[in-house]
Amino acid sequence: MYYGEKRVENPIRWAMVGGGKGSQIGYIHRSSALRDYNFDLVAGAFDIDPVRGQEFGASLNVAPERCYSDYKTMFAAEAEREDGIQAVSIATPNFTHFEIAKAALQAGLHVYCEKPMCFSTAEAEELEALVKQTGKIMFVSYGYAGHxxxxxxxxxxxxxxxxxxxxxxxxxxxxxxxxxxxxxxxxxxxxxxxxxxxxxxxxxxxxxxxxxxxxxxxxxxxxxxxxxxxxxxxxxxxxxxxxxxxxxxxxxxxxxxxxxxxxxxxxxxxxxxxxxxxxxxxxxxxxxxxxxxxxxxxxxxxxxxxxxxxxxxxxxxxxxIGAGHPEGLFEAWSNLYGRFAMAIEKTEKGETIDFWYPGVHAGxxxxxxxxxxxxxxxxxxxxxxxx
Structure with a gap:
């Protein structure tokens, strides 16, 4: 039984690309990641419209200067901060996944990506090779597996x-x-x-x-x-x-x-x-x-x-929660986000990951x-x- 205690020593500094106002999947990501104190949402490029994205970020209590117009600007700016982001979730349409995930890995970030991970097997294998090269963690959003x-x-x-x-x-x-x-x-x-x-x-x-x-x-x-x-x-x-x-x-x-x-x-x-x-x-x-x-x-x-x-x-x-009380999709996703956080921490400490998860190879x-x-x-x- 899990009672919501944090699973990592310090919350992972986390950002989102996409998932802005009106995005159902964005809300699921945030609710799941933030539930157990394993992540701290500190930045985002939430919308293709910069003004709308900043307004939405403000509604999530993200500092205005960390609500960015696009993911490239965010990755570059956050890399200059001592408290810059460590991980990013990609909640954008399919055709953007490959370029954002590639840029995130190259920026030294751990990635949680909506599926499909990209359009072609060649692109997918390129991302898998990049994960091996950078040593970063990449999760693919198969949320039902968390049940x-x-x-x-x-x-x-x-x-x-x-x-x-x-x-x-x-x-x-x-x-x-x-x-x-x-x-x-x-x-x-x-x-x-x-x-x-x-x-x-x-x-x-x-x-x-x-x-x-x-x-x-x-x-x-x-x-x-x-x-x-x-x-x-x-x-x-x-x-x-x-x-x-x-x-x-x-x-x-x-x-x-x-x-x-x-x-x-x-x-x-x-x-x-x-x-x-x-x-x-x-x-x-x-x-x-x-x-x-x-x-x-x-x-x-x-x-x-x-x-x-x-x-x-x-x-x-x-x-x-005890038997008889129903658990659902948010709990399943939270279970996977918990594994994401633990995988990040173990990787950054040089420890072996001793559990399975929907990683880049699943993508x-x-x-x-x-x-x-x-x-x-x-x-x-x-x-x-x-x-």
Whole structure:
């Protein structure tokens, strides 16, 4: 059980690029990072409009002289201060991620980046090489992985409680964009513009979330090849897709299925993952994040609940309140921001990081998966080798 004590000796001096007024994702980042006294928001380039950005920064109690017009100015100015920033979160549209993340790493900053990390596998690998070169920490924003029951599933699978893994069934298929909502919503319009969103819409926007959950639960399972069929049911979204089905074959003989969609009319969220082994299965649903289904062949269905004594120690370590009280997205993100802070401190002290997190390599794998899905779809849903 975690009671909110700081996890680092001194709060990390932290800034944001983007995430300004009206940004839902910006609020989630700030609420999660600031909750446990591990970060101190001291600077920001919050908006493409400098005046609006400074006004917003003032509402967050950021000093006016540290509310910058753009990220380049911020990185340069903060580098001259004895109390300059140590880390930055990037909460901007997809097409800006690569250049901002690269500049931040080159400026000696630790980075927490929204996904997808960039547009191409080549760019992603360049960032990974830069992380190794600079020795800095880079997190990718797969916030759902911070839920405790993901850790429980990871531990159960590692212990062999499911037996040999056969099937991984994943989806993130909501219905809120079943019509062209982007015509009246700027926050959605850029997501269907290839110049700003990259080579995909739902594959990169929602599909990579359950994909990373599978990587977190099954870290040793590797994709051998895949095939993908994608559609744009709302015609104006072409050449990007609003629906896709991907089939994957893994190196151990298992198969995976991932449905990515924003046109699943009537679905509130539709984000879940089921891992099927030869002995039993586990299933996690983001709409019921405090529970994990555990189904053993020939036995009644087991519903495991957060913060119960039958769970593994790793799964209860991040619980913030007793069983029965619901925890949600903000708590999950806070758990990951806590790991971000601890990873920064351990790195700067030269200590070994002894926990997993969605790092730069997870970002590489997500970008590569989207690239391969698009490659397959453009070949008429052909099988493509993953390596």
């Amino acid at each position: 405790q029951m993901i850790e429980q599933a990871r531990q159960m699978i590692a212990k062999g409680e499911l037996g040999k893994i056969r099937i991984v069934n994943m989806q993130f298929a909501h219905g809120f964009h079943n019509v062209a909502v982007e015509k009246n919503a700027a926050s959605t319009a850029w997501r269907v513009d290839p110049k700003k969103a990259g080579p995909s819409y739902v594959l990169g926007d929602v599909g990579t979330h359950p994909l990373f959950l599978s990587e977190a639960m099954l870290p040793d399972l590797k994709i051998k090849r895949l095939m993908c069929s994608k559609q744009a049911f709302v015609e104006s979204r072409k050449p990007l897709e609003d629906n896709a089905m991907t089939i994957m074959e893994y190196d151990n003989g298992a198969v995976g299925y991932l449905w990515s969609s924003c046109v699943n009319a009537g679905a509130m969220f539709g984000h879940k993952i089921r891992v099927v082994g030869e002995l039993a299965s586990v299933e996690w649903n983001a709409e019921f994040p405090n529970q994990l289904l555990y189904e053993v062949q020939g036995e009644p269905q087991h519903v495991l609940h957060r913060d119960m004594g039958y769970l593994t120690p790793q799964a209860v370590a991040d619980d913030r 590489v794998l997500g970008v590569k998966w989207v690239d391969k899905c698009v490659e397959s779809a453009e070949q008429g849903a052909a099988w493509v080798d993953y390596e």
